[in-house]
Structures are given as C-alpha cells and as structure tokens.
Amino acid sequence: MRDEQKIIERIREVVPSSPRASDLLVGIGDDAAVLRPPSVPRRDWVLTCDSFLEDIHFLARVHSPEAVGYKSLARATSDLAAMGARPRYFLLALALPPHRTGKWLDGFLRGMAAAARSFGLVLAGGDTSRNATVAISITVLGSITPGRAVKRAGARPGDVLYVSGTLGRAQLGLELVLRGQGCNPRWKQLLATHLRPPLRLALGEWLARNRLTSAMIDTSDGFSTDLAHLCEASGVGARVWLDRLPKVSVPRELRARGLHPDQLALHGGEDYELLFTVPHRQAIRILASFGRVPLTSCGEITREKKILLVGAAGRTTPLPRGGWDHFRPR
Amino acid sequence: MRDEQKIIERIREVVPSSPRASDLLVGIGDDAAVLRPPSVPRRDWVLTCDSFLEDIHFLARVHSPEAVGYKSLARATSDLAAMGARPRYFLLALALPPHRTGKWLDGFLRGMAAAARSFGLVLAGGDTSRNATVAISITVLGSITPGRAVKRAGARPGDVLYVSGTLGRAQLGLELVLRGQGCNPRWKQLLATHLRPPLRLALGEWLARNRLTSAMIDTSDGFSTDLAHLCEASGVGARVWLDRLPKVSVPRELRARGLHPDQLALHGGEDYELLFTVPHRQAIRILASFGRVPLTSCGEITREKKILLVGAAGRTTPLPRGGWDHFRPR
Numbered sequence: 001m002r003d004e005q006k007i008i009e010r011i012r013e014v015v016p017s018s019p020r021a022s023d024l025l026v027g028i029g030d031d032a033a034v035l036r037p038p039s040v041p042r043r044d045w046v047l048t049c050d051s052f053l054e055d056i057h058f059l060a061r062v063h064s065p066e067a068v069g070y071k072s073l074a075r076a077t078s079d080l081a082a083m084g085a086r087p088r089y090f091l092l093a094l095a096l097p098p099h100r101t102g103k104w105l106d107g108f109l110r111g112m113a114a115a116a117r118s119f120g121l122v123l124a125g126g127d128t129s130r131n132a133t134v135a136i137s138i139t140v141l142g143s144i145t146p147g148r149a150v151k152r153a154g155a156r157p158g159d160v161l162y163v164s165g166t167l168g169r170a171q172l173g174l175e176l177v178l179r180g181q182g183c184n185p186r187w188k189q190l191l192a193t194h195l196r197p198p199l200r201l202a203l204g205e206w207l208a209r210n211r212l213t214s215a216m217i218d219t220s221d222g223f224s225t226d227l228a229h230l231c232e233a234s235g236v237g238a239r240v241w242l243d244r245l246p247k248v249s250v251p252r253e254l255r256a257r258g259l260h261p262d263q264l265a266l267h268g269g270e271d272y273e274l275l276f277t278v279p280h281r282q283a284i285r286i287l288a289s290f291g292r293v294p295l296t297s298c299g300e301i302t303r304e305k306k307i308l309l310v311g312a313a314g315r316t317t318p319l320p321r322g323g324w325d326h327f328r329p330r
Numbered sequence: 331m332r333d334e335q336k337i338i339e340r341i342r343e344v345v346p347s348s349p350r351a352s353d354l355l356v357g358i359g360d361d362a363a364v365l366r367p368p369s370v371p372r373r374d375w376v377l378t379c380d381s382f383l384e385d386i387h388f389l390a391r392v393h394s395p396e397a398v399g400y401k402s403l404a405r406a407t408s409d410l411a412a413m414g415a416r417p418r419y420f421l422l423a424l425a426l427p428p429h430r431t432g433k434w435l436d437g438f439l440r441g442m443a444a445a446a447r448s449f450g451l452v453l454a455g456g457d458t459s460r461n462a463t464v465a466i467s468i469t470v471l472g473s474i475t476p477g478r479a480v481k482r483a484g485a486r487p488g489d490v491l492y493v494s495g496t497l498g499r500a501q502l503g504l505e506l507v508l509r510g511q512g513c514n515p516r517w518k519q520l521l522a523t524h525l526r527p528p529l530r531l532a533l534g535e536w537l538a539r540n541r542l543t544s545a546m547i548d549t550s551d552g553f554s555t556d557l558a559h560l561c562e563a564s565g566v567g568a569r570v571w572l573d574r575l576p577k578v579s580v581p582r583e584l585r586a587r588g589l590h591p592d593q594l595a596l597h598g599g600e601d602y603e604l605l606f607t608v609p610h611r612q613a614i615r616i617l618a619s620f621g622r623v624p625l626t627s628c629g630e631i632t633r634e635k636k637i638l639l640v641g642a643a644g645r646t647t648p649l650p651r652g653g654w655d656h657f658r659p660r
Contacts, residue, residue, distance in 0.1 A: 003657045025374065026481055029563065031412040031547060032378035032472075034479045037367035044355065048362035049379070049421040049469050050457045056425070057459070079361040091379040093467045095386070098657060127380045129387070130656035137423045137467030139379050142362075149364040151356055217361060233359065326460035327333045327428060 002101045007128050011092070014109035016116050017123040024089060024124055033089070033124035035141075043143040046085035050076040054133040056326075062177050065104045067195040068134070069111025071270075074197050075220065076138040077119050078272040081201045082218040083149045084208020085142035089124040090116070092138055095131035119199060148208045150276070152233035155215035159277040161238055161299035162286060164200050167223050168248035168261060169193035171268025175259055190251075197272045203290045204274055212285060216276040222269040222323020228307055230275060237306045240299035240319060242266075266309075267322030277301055332431045337458050341422070344439035346446050347453040354419060354454055363421070363454035365471075373473040376415035380406040384463040386656075392507050395434045397525040398464070399441025401600075404527050405550065406468040407449050408602040411531045412548040413479045414538020415472035419454040420446070422468055425461035449529060478538045480606070482563035485545035489607040491568055491629035492616060494530050497553050498578035498591060499523035501598025505589055520581075527602045533620045534604055542615060546606040552599040552653020558637055560605060567636045570629035570649060572596075596639075597652030607631055 002010065008029070011017075017028050026034035037043065052072035054060055060068075073090065080087050092112075096105065116123065121140065173194025176187050200218075207213045217230045223245070231238050247265040255261075278286055286295055302308075309319040332340065338359070341347075347358050356364035367373065382402035384390055390398075403420065410417050422442075426435065446453065451470065503524025506517050530548075537543045547560045553575070561568050577595040585591075608616055616625055632638075639649040 004655045007657065025477075026413075026479060030482050031409040032376045032415070032470075032479075034413065034474075035375045035377065036476060037373075037375060039369050039372060042369060043367075045365045045367065045375075046362045047365065047419075047421065047469075047471065048455060049423045049467065051423045051425050051459050051461075051465065051467060053425055053459060053461050053465065056461055082361040083356075083364065085362070089377075091377065091469060093379045093381045095381050095383055095465075101657060125378060128656060129381050129383060131381075131383050131386055131465075133462075135381065135383065135425070135461075135465045135467075137379065137381060137465075139377075139421060139469040140362075141377065144364075146366060147355075149356060149362075151360050153360075325334045326458060327337065327431060 004128055007101055007105065010105065011109060015113045015123045019122055024122065028123055028125050033091070042146050044146045044149060046080055046083050046142040046144055046149060047139070048076060048079040049137060049139040050079070052136040052138065054135065060134065062182055065107030066111035069108040070115045070196050072136045072138055073112050073115040073119070073121070074199055074272065076140045077121065078199050078218045078220060080140055080142040081199050081204035081274060082216050083144065084204045084216070085144040085149060086205055087119045087121045087140060087142045087201065089141045090121050090138055091124060092126035094126065095129045095135040097132060098130065100134060119201060144208060148211070150208050150213055150216040152215055152217050152230050155230060155234035155236050155277040155301045156279065157236060157301055157303040158280050159214050159301040160280060160283045160297050161240065161277055161301060162295055162297050163223070163246060163273055163275050164203055164293050164295055165271065165273040166246045166248055167219065167271055167273065168264030168268045170197060170270035171264045172248050172250060172259060193271065197270060199272055200274045200293060203293055206290065207276060212282055213276040213278055216274060219271045219273045219275055220269060222267045223275065224266050224319050225321040225323030225325065226275055228321045231305065231307060235305070237302040237304045238299050239302055239308045239310060241310045243312050244296060244298040246294055246296045266319070269324040334458055337431055337435065340435065341439060345443045345453045349452055354452065358453055358455045363419070372476050374476045374479060376410055376413050376472040376474055376479055377469070378406060378409040379467060379469040380409070382466040382468065384465065390464065392512055395437030396441035399438040400445045400526050402466045402468055403442050403445040404529055404602065406470045407451065408529050408548045408550060410470055410472040411529050411534035411604060412546050413474065414534045414546070415474040415479060416535055417449045417451045417470060417472045417531065419471045420451050420468055421454055422456035424456065425459045425465040427462060428460065430464060449531060474538060478541070480538050480543055480546040482545055482547050482560050485560060485564035485566050485607040485631045486609065487566060487631055487633040488610050489544050489631040490610060490613045490627050491570065491607055491631060492625055492627050493576060493603055493605050494533055494623050494625055495601065495603040496576045496578055497549065497601055497603060498594030498598040500527060500600035501594045502578050502580060502589060523601065527600060529602055530604045530623060533623055536620065537606060542612055543606040543608055546604060549601045549603045549605055550599060552597045553605065554596050554649050555651040555653030555655065556605055558651045561635070561637060565635070567632040567634045568629050569632055569638045569640060571640045573642050574626060574628040576624055576626045596649070599654040
C-alpha cells in the first residue's frame with residue numbers, strides 16, 4: 001500500500017504531466033493548475049468532466065486496470081471530440097481502496113498514460129482520496145478556434161444525419177465480457193472497441209473547423225438515446241433508415257446467443273462515434289470516409305418532433321431511447 | 331425517483347447556472363462548456379478538482395444534504411483561495427443512489443446553490459450517474475491577474491509564517507457530530523465552521539494582488555500536514571510557536587471529554603484557513619486582521635528542512651504530520 005504522497009509521485013512518473021507548451025504555468029503538485037490562454041491566436045476553451053465508477057462504468061473482476069485507465073480518460077475526452085475541440089489538459093480525481101494502490105494502480109496509470117499520449121493530453125492536477133470502491137472523475141480542457149464549437153442544438157429540418165464508424169461494437173464487447181468471454185481469443189477483435197474505444201478527435205476538429213455540421217454529439221449513451229438528446233436540444237425530430245445504419249457485424253454463433261446487430265447498433269452505448277447533422281447543401285462535402293473512418297448518412301432531420309425508424313420493408317415505427325439512462329427503472 | 335433528465339433540470343433550476351459575464355458561451359446541457367477568455371484585461375486561469383465522497387468526506391446519517399452540498403463546493407473552491415484566484419465557474423460530477431434523487435437531492439442542491447452564490451460561482455456543466463453511494467466531484471475554474479497566482483513553493487528562510495482565522499474549529503465540530511452532539515443546541519455555534527466553512531477568498535486575492543506572500547496553501551488537511559506540504563514544495567523547514575497559534579476555544583466540559591485546543595489546532599482538518607509566508611521586509615504590511623478575519627504570525631521559515639514546534643516552556647519538538655492523509659495506516 002502506498003501513502004498519498006507516493007501515489008501522487010507514481011502518477012507523475014507514469015502519466016504525461018510535463019507541459020509541451022508554455023501555457024501551463026503551474027501543473028500537478030500545487031493547490032490548483034494555472035494556465036495562460038494565448039492572446040494570439042485566440043482560442044475558446046472547452047471544459048468537461050465525467051465520472052467513471054466501479055460497478056457502474058466498469059467491473060473490477062472483469063476489466064483490467066489498463067482498460068479502466070484508458071476508458072475513463074477516453075469517456076471524458078470524447079465530449080471534446082463532440083464539440084470539435086482539441087484536447088489539451090486534464091485533471092484526475094482518483095479515489096481508491098488501499099488494496100488498489102499497488103499493482104492495480106500501476107496498471108491503471110499505464111492505461112491512462114497510453115490514452116493521454118494517444119489523445120495529446122497532459123495531466124495538470126487532481127486529487128486523491130481513499131474510498132471503498134474505485135471512483136474516478138476526470139476533467140478535460142480543450143481548445144478551439146473562437147466560435148467554432150459545435151453544439152447539440154442547431155440541427156434544422158432537412159439536415160442530413162451522419163454517423164462515424166460502426167455502431168454496436170462496444171456493446172458487443174461488453175456483452176461478451178459479461179458472458180465470461182472476455183479472455184476467449186476467438187473474440188479478441190470484437191473486444192477492442194469496448195476496451196480501448198478509438199476517439200474521433202481529428203474528425204470532430206475537421207467538421208468544426210470547416211463549419212460543416214449544424215449539431216453534433218458523441219454516441220456514449222447509445223445511438224437512440226444520443227439522437228434523442230441532439231433532437232431535443234435542437235427542437236426537431238428525425239427519421240432514421242435502419243438498413244443504412246453502419247451496424248456491427250456479429251458472428252453467426254453469437255447471433256444465435258441473442259446478440260443482434262440491430263439492437264446493438266441502435267441502443268448499445270460507449271462506441272464514442274460522432275453523430276452529426278449537415279445542412280443539405282453542404283452534404284456534398286462529406287465523403288464516404290474521413291481517413292479510414294467511414295461516414296454514413298443514415299437519416300434526416302424533421303420538423304415533427306418525433307424520432308422515427310424506417311425499417312427494411314419501409315415500415316415506420318417510433319425509435320425509443322433504448323440506450324443508457326442511469327436512473328431509468330429497468 | 332427522478333430520471334437523468336429530471337435531475338439535470340432540477341440542478342439547473344436550483345443552482346446558479348446563467349452566466350453573468352459573456353465569457354461562458356455554452357453552459358450546462360451540452361457535451362462540454364465553452365469559454366472565451368477575455369483578451370483585455372488578460373487573465374491567467376486557475377483550475378482545480380476535488381472529490382467529496384460518502385463515508386469518507388461526509389456521513390449521510392449525520393450530515394444534512396444541505397451541509398454536503400455546501401461543503402463539497404467549499405472544499406474545491408478553497409484551493410482557488412489558496413492561489414489568490416477569483417472563482418468563476420464550476421462543473422459538478424454527481425453520482426447518486428436512486429433513493430437520493432428526490433428530497434435528499436433538493437437539500438443538497440440548496441446547500442450547493444448557497445455556496446455558489448456566496449463564492450460567486452456559476453455552474454457550467456457536469457455529469458450525473460447512478461452509484462451505490464453518493465460520490466461528488468467538483469471542478470472549479472477561477473481567474474487571476476497574469477503571474478500573480480501564489481504557489482506552495484516560494485517560501486524562503488526568514489519568511490514569517492501567518493495563518494488566517496482560527497485553527498481547529500472544523501475538527502471540533504466534526505468531533506461533536508461524531509459523538510452524537512450534532513443537534514445539541516448548546517454547541518450550535520461550535521458546529522458552524524464544520525458545516526459551512528467560510529472561505530478566505532477576498533484575503534487570498536488581496537495577498538496575491540499585492541504580491542505580499544511568497545507561498546500559500548489552505549488548511550484543508552490540517553495545519554501540521556499542510557505546513558509540511560508548503561515546506562516540502564519550497565525546500566525549507568519551519569519553526570512554529572505553539573502559544574501564538576490562533577487556537578479554537580473549547581468549553582471546559584468538552585475539554586474534559588478529551589477535546590484539546592492544541593491537538594485540534596495543530597492537526598484538525600477542514601478549517602480552510604490560509605497558511606502563508608511573507609518576506610520579512612513585507613511583514614509590516616500584514617495587519618492584525620483582514621476585515622474581520624484575524625491574521626496571526628505564528629512561526630518562521632528556516633533553512634533546515636525540519637518542522638519544529640516551540641512549546642510554551644520554550645521546549646522544541648518535531649511537529650509530525652498529524653492531519654489528514656487518506657492512505658496513512660491508522
């Protein structure tokens with residue numbers, strides 16, 4: 001078991017915490033971080049925080065500490081992708097039981113360091129405390145050209161609805177883990193998105209910089225729920241074509257066990273793909289992919305404030321929020 | 331029980347969340363908050379986060395939800411006082427069991443709203459999730475004149491050590507609460523600092539603005555522990571005069587029950603007073619009080635890296651870190 005000072009030293013050793021830029025005047029180890037926004041070029045700052053809690057967002061008996069470290073930072077940083085911002089600094093509030101301060105903490109920090117390097121983040125401060133279970137809270141600060149942050153509000157009737165990547169991958173991985181298949185080498189590829197979700201940071205920045213999108217959100221709670229959030233904020237509805245959705249491909253053996261691509265794609269959480277709307281005249285500028293990330297037009301925004309799913313046979317049904325709501329009775 | 335959307339609506343209703351200034355472009359309800367730092371006057375930004383956890387930082391059976399709401403925000407904001415910064419915005423990551431989403435949440439938000447108004451803070455965003463226990467994490471953003479933030483590092487041998495207010499008050503209140511005396515009207519005054527700690531924001535700003543102090547920290551973990559933090563960061567030691575310390579006054583009846591002012595003042599946590607060092611030639615500018623807050627010179631900084639306590643009879647002993655360390659074996 002390490003004491004508080006040793007834990008902080010270990011964090012500092014493993015996680016990138018030296019600023020590359022000169023705008024972090026005081027980093028970890030003081031009461032607070034001090035930052036100096038550059039006057040030229042001017043930037044807006046984008047700030048978000050997210051919890052990542054044992055037994056809620058991860059299960060210590062099935063998720064490795066590396067995966068917990070990686071995902072906790074990914075979850076918070078994805079909100080920056082959804083605004084089109086570039087990640088800069090993060091704060092880590094970490095609460096641990098004493099038996100997690102040794103080997104488990106080391107694994108956690110390795111995963112977090114890998115995520116920080118991948119996302120371009122530098123640790124600027126935080127807080128440590130003891131707790132009965134692991135409770136992580138992460139604050140991420142990003143920057144963006146003034147006025148270019150993309151909100152959830154802004155979608156207009158007639159806009160085209162796009163989604164990046166593939167939907168349902170992370171949920172498929174979670175289902176496998178929950179069914180005790182997390183170490184089965186046959187499904188290794190299928191677990192990747194669940195354990196180490198890729199973030200769409202470059203795509204988000206590109207969309208924002210070029211003013212291509214009228215509204216944007218990341219699919220953290222699941223396509224159906226996040227689309228509802230976007231529509232509600234924009235005061236609009238949407239029509240989604242089920243057969244256009246970029247659905248996860250599920251091996252026949254797993255389909256037979258009840259894992260269906262439609263359900264996974266519509267309601268599965270934690271893909272951290274970008275869901276965004278593009279005014280009709282701009283849609284020509286959205287190609288079939290951004291680098292290696294597919295971009296799929298899968299619906300349209302409607303004046304009527306309902307979210308409808310158009311099935312394979314052209315049959316239209318309401319699309320309920322089937323994704324993640326912490327307080328919805330199950 | 332409320333669902334996630336209802337919880338967010340309730341937070342927005344109760345806690346100040348409309349910006350008074352124009353630098354918050356996007357507030358709560360989106361993926362992230364967007365801020366535009368003013369170019370004139372230029373400001374450094376000061377950023378900190380703190381956890382506030384059930385059974386660690388508070389006990390739901392003895393602390394009212396109002397006190398939890400107030401203290402959780404005070405704890406995080408005090409770190410800004412310790413840098414000399416002015417509080418501006420905060421983010422709230424709130425995890426709750428379903429049975430706490432009704433009346434308990436309302437009380438919590440009332441307490442938090444009172445603190446936010448008192449500290450001049452506006453809620454800019456956050457995150458809600460379910461959890462087995464209440465887990466609060468708060469990020470606070472403040473601003474300060476460029477280059478004026480006061481660090482823990484910076485104390486030099488010969489500097490005079492000052493502390494604001496009175497030490498041990500919060501710990502006395504906690505001890506009363508733990509002994510089942512939290513509702514005893516005789517001790518009402520003694521509980522105030524524990525339940526609603528005053529912050530030294532104006533004092534911190536004044537000290538920083540006038541460059542009066544070489545190093546500063548808030549007494550959140552307790553005088554002995556926080557002095558050790560300051561000395562360690564500065565690479566110095568200190569000598570403290572026990573009879574100069576502004577100790578809490580303890581009624582005779584409570585002294586008889588083992589509550590001693592020396593122990594409470596030296597090692598009691600959560601007073602959130604400011605502990606700061608002043609170069610000798612500047613000490614003349616520190617008056618006996620700042621407004622109604624007493625300022626007491628209680629020691630001096632030494633070259634030798636030891637922290638020594640000079641007792642009433644002139645006897646010198648090492649001052650151990652007796653305050654709060656989450657991972658110290660007890």
